[in-house]
Amino acid sequence: RYFLSPMCLLGRSRMNALESHLEIDEGLYSRQIYVLGYDAMQRMTGSSVLVSGMKGVGVETAKNIILAGVKSVTVHDQGDAQWSDLSSQFFLSEGDVGQNRAVVSQRHLAELNSYVPVVAYTEELSEKFLSAFQVGRRELCGPPSCPSGPWFMASSVFLPLQGCPGVVTIACEEKQEHFENGGMVTFSRVEGMTELNNSEPQPVCVLGKPLFQTLNRECWGIEPLSATLTHPKIKIKDKGKLTHYCTLHMAFQALHAFQSKMGRLPRPRNQVDADRLLELAQDLAGWQAPLDEELVRAFAAVSAGDLSPINAVIGAMAAQEVLKAASGKFTPLDQWFYFDAWECLPEQEHSVPLSEQDCAPRGSRYDGQIAVFGADFQERLGQQKYFVVGAGAIGCELLKNFGMIGLAAGKGGRITVTDMDTIERSNLNRQFLFRPQDVSKQKSEVAAAAVRHMNPYTNVTAHQDCLGPDTEQLYGDNFFLGLDGVATALDNPQARVYVGERCVQYLKPLLDSGTEGTKGHVQVFVPFLTESYGHAMDLAEKTYPLCTLRHFPTAIQHTLQWARDQFEGLFKKSAENVNSFLQDSNFLKVSGGEALEKLELVHSSLQEKPLSWGECVAWARRLWEQLFRNDIQQLLYNFPPDHVRHSPSYRKSGSSPSPLFPLPLDTHMAFILAASRLFAQTHRLQVSGDEVAARQVLLVLCLPPFQPCQGLHIPTTDQELKETSDTVGKESTMGHRPLPSLSALLGTGLTPLSLCPSKGDDNSNFHLNFIVAASNLRAENYGIPTADWLQSKRIVGRIVPAIATTTAAVAGLVCLELYKLVWGHKDLGSYRQSFLRLAEPMFICIQPCSPSKQQTWTCWDRIEVPGVTGSGEEMTLGDLRDHLQVILRKGNNHPLNPFLSPIRLTELVHCITGKAVPKDCRFLEFQIVCEGEEEDSTPPPVHVQLH
Structure with a gap:
């Protein structure tokens, strides 16, 4: 209200x-x-x-x-x-x-x-x-x-401001010079505030790039409160409630x-x-x-x-x-x-x-x-057992709401929250349960303590485990069967799908939510009533062709991925190869092509081992020359500019690349400094990283002129690239020549290198400096608009834009669906999937989809079979076959292997998987494979109850 x-x-x-x-x-x-x-x-x-x-x-x-x-x-x-x-x-x-x-x-x-x-x-x-x-x-x-x-x-919607002229932002930089004080402007094609369109010319006052203000103070736009009380404009939220909003207004x-x-x-x-x-x-x-x-x-x-x-x-x-x-x-x-x-x-x-x-x-x-809701419902809330997966932004808001409504605050109630991450400073802007003194602590522990402080009666337990196949012994049958529901607060689609599959397996409702900027969604999945999470999601992840990344980029995303690949290869994979070569005697016992490639990387890494800061700078300068001049000139040698009309990859890129010149530009120096420092870190060289000393090295460093490599083949498609790699592998395997010992070649006293794993969201090292500089230099090669440091960080780290308002809204919507689950609503029309965009604002609530049916079953169905025979003995594979034959009344009775038929099911699982069935395992899941059936009519799984 x-x-x-x-x-x-x-x-x-x-x-x-x-x-x-x-x-x-x-x-x-x-x-x-x-x-x-x-x-x-x-x-x-x-x-x-x-x-x-x-x-x-x-x-x-x-x-x-x-x-x-x-x-x-x-x-x-x-x-x-x-x-x-x-x-x-x-x-x-x-x-x-x-x-x-x-x-x-x-x-x-x-x-x-x-x-x-x-x-x-x-x-x-x-x-x-x-x-x-x-x-x-x-x-x-x-x-x-x-x-x-x-x-x-x-700034994004042109509306004037009370008591002030309207301020307009010019997005196109080359147009910013065309305005002057006293000049006249008109508006057209403005969406949302159509009163501006085709209006009389208005004088402007230039405020400085990129702003000017209109001097016309004509009143239009939003109505005052007194007028809208009797003649309201009402934003529709739920398409199923078009008739009652006027009643609510009154x-x-x-x-x-x-x-x-x-x-x-x-x-x-x-x-x-x-x-x-x-x-x-x-x-x-x-x-x-x-x-x-x-x-x-x-x-x-x-x-x-x-x-x-x-x-x-x-x-x-x-x-x-x-x-x-x-x-x-x-x-x-x-x-x-x-x-x-x-x-x-x-x-x-x-x-x-x-x-x-x-x-x-x-x-x-x-x-x-x-x-x-009444006192009885409150008692029911207190007895709930819920699993919260993730204690980040949405997780914090969910736990706060759960504490306020009294979820798991009664006898027998329990909230289990798991999150393997620790708190970072950037989390404090949205994850409001955390404070600066909590940085580096476990998210789940701090969040659980904060909720207990808000409501001391809340029974909440914090875990630090990643939910996945590796932790199924911890989050197994006893754990999931004891739950009333699961709420996910994850930003990983694959992890969400896994949780959704577990909820289907154990017939548990799932509350899922997510945000991106001002956009958010909430979905509820109820056994036998709605579709499951996996059926509702499209998990196709965008990937880029390798040839596009290597030779024909067209967007900053391509150059950033290429730069990240360069970082991984130069400062992570090379160090891993060297360390494995020095420490693992079986390192090179692989196929010839792969062994040769690894050997070349190891040789290159150790041969260029630096002894001073100057040598690091020289290495970085040679790297710059190779990546941004020589490689481009080789590409132009293979594919001259007029090749554009012949090559599909070139035609897509739009124009031929240009080699850079070694001018003393900030972008060039940023790359050399970042590469030098990372090269020094990789080789455990303690240097000051002085820029002045680096410039002195560059002044006296001489590099040989570019000489094109005759006969070098550059693939133009991924299929051609794969065929080239296969050919190299076969040729290397056919040689059967022994691989040399680098320790003998370079002498003794070698020490392992220091790995530099990519941390795209860490501002304290030079990882992102290198990636951003390399990406922008390559963008200059290909005439692609560059990206600033913050934009590059978002793309490389796959950072999802976020704001606290959207997070709070979706967490509130999740709890409203939880109320319905606790009541046990049986009508599909009682539940809502919500999609919002606070920027507009747009708010849509729709009824969930019912589960798709295969003949007479859905994804929530299963065939339950007792795990013991009438005589009290554990069921064998033959017993299971006979039981299914009776209850399904379908198909031919295929004979089983006489050695497998008498084997008990738990022993069979052990033989196939190599792992013993845990003592607390409640059931075994089998999948029926039907011959001659349609592909889309896979029968439901068979659950053999052990206890």
Whole structure:
């Protein structure tokens, strides 16, 4: 029941922040910079924000804004903490009841981001006090809306700003010189704000590259709040609820009137209060729209509730709207957005209706939730056993929500969370359970401790194991069969598929979610009711042809992958080969072609062993010459520029490459310095890495001129490349000549090299410096636009852009689906798959797909067979064959190998796999192979029950 206040006063202070170009902490904000960009981040650092109301949704909003990195945040609340606040206000504890909510919350909020001062304010708000803020949010009775007044400025959506001229960003650099003060502009092909199109020419004032501002102050855009109360624009969330949003609009206004008159909210499930609220709504319906009376009564029944998942969703959306106003990035909400989750209530046809007694307050920290679902449901929540896979950004938000709703907080309840990663500084921007002092600690342990602090009754256990085939003995039958459900918080599609397969195997519901920037999704997979995770996902990973990477790149992604391959080969694989050669006597006992290639790498690595910093620089300079001049000239020798019209690979690349000249450019020097330092590290050479000394070496270093290699074949397709490699391997194998001993060739006293494994997300070494420099130099070779350091880091490290608001929203949506699982909803229409894009904002909820059927079974079905015979003996392979023949009544009775037929199933597994069946194994899984059957009619697996 919340909306954004019309306090969007973005004036001179914001422009000053833009002009000052404040330095942004990339180590902390890197994932968010990929979402917002530098300019938006700089604008945010000049905005002070007021958040009024420190109950559940208020603290969610403030948390997300502080993590984003605005200038300052003031939290306001005149009320004291109540028991009912503890159901969603995660920074309040039982000992804080009776203390001011803003004062208590400020202590915890201030720990989230050292760059954002947080101040508590407990007095009544006044116009003078409000004038100090650029962005405001108040907590009132009403749905989320964005009445920002008639003006708003955004960099990606051209809307003017209240009290200021509209500011326009010119994206095309070569066009930036065409504007001058007093010049006239018109707009065309503007999407979203069509009032700009074909307007009269307007004078402009140039603010400096790349900005100008229009001087026309004509008023258009967003309607004020007073107008939208009677004539609302409503953003549709759920396509299945097109008819009841107008009723909700009136119900919220009636609720505000009810609270003003009665001084309280309607009592849960109280018929008298529901009738009174309906009367107030009917008064509004006379001049607005038709009214759904049953919906209003249901609305009254739950209006006193306070659910942490709902607050997480609303708080995330509210915070994103504040950040839009503060940064000028993305499209603001226009103007009302209603969010509801009526499907979380018990299904009428499968349960007894809740009564007023069921939902009455108990003096419990869960009273806000009991008011909606009843006390019995709260007890059921406490008994749940859930497995959370991943304790990163989404994992932190999930655990916080689980703690607030009381999941596993009762007798027999348990939450197991596993994550093998440790906390990094860049995590602190989104993973709000972690603090700077937690860096390098285990994520799962710190997250579990934080949740126990929020709700001491939560039973949560932290593991540090990677969930996969190697840990199936730990996460085996007893573990999975004892679960009520699984929630994944993973960024690895393959790991998610594995978890999905385990959930199908053990018939456990799966809650899956993910984010990328402002986009997010939530999916629920229910045994026998929905499709499984593997059937819903497309895991095709984009790869690049090797010939494209080696000879014909067309995009910066190609050059970055090539540069990473160079790094791996020069500083990791070469060291591994040398170390294996020196330490493993069987190192070269492989096929001739592979042995020859390894031997050449070892020989090259040891022959060029440096003894000084100057030799490292000389090696790096020769490498530069080979990669960016000689290799390119050889390519041009084989494929002259006019070859473009003949070669498919060349034709795709668009133009022929050009060799670089060894000029004293920064990009050239960056490559040489990074390569020199990495070469020194690999050979365990302690050097200072002085740039001045490096330049002196380069001045006197002489390199031989390029001589093309006659007869060198350069493959133009991957198939041709494979055939060439096979030919080399065969020729090498046919030689049968002994391989020389490098230790004898180079003498004794050799020591193993130091490996430099690629760490694309580590700023403290020269790994990424080398990759970025090499990539950009190769891009210059081929006329490809280069990428800056941060963009290159994202591509190389496969970093997913992330922001706290999206993470909080999807975690809230996950918990709403969890409510339905705990109720045991049996109707597919009760569940929702959610897809959101907060930038627009777009919010879509749809019904999950039912499982596809193969004849009469789905992916959730299995054939269960007792593992013992009637005489109490363990089943043999012959017994299993006979049993299946009887129950399936299909196919011919094929004879079995007489030596296999009497063997017990556990012994058979041991013979085939080489591993003994664990004593705690509950069942063995077999797959039936049917001859003469259609390919898409694979029978369900056979589960032989051992216990």
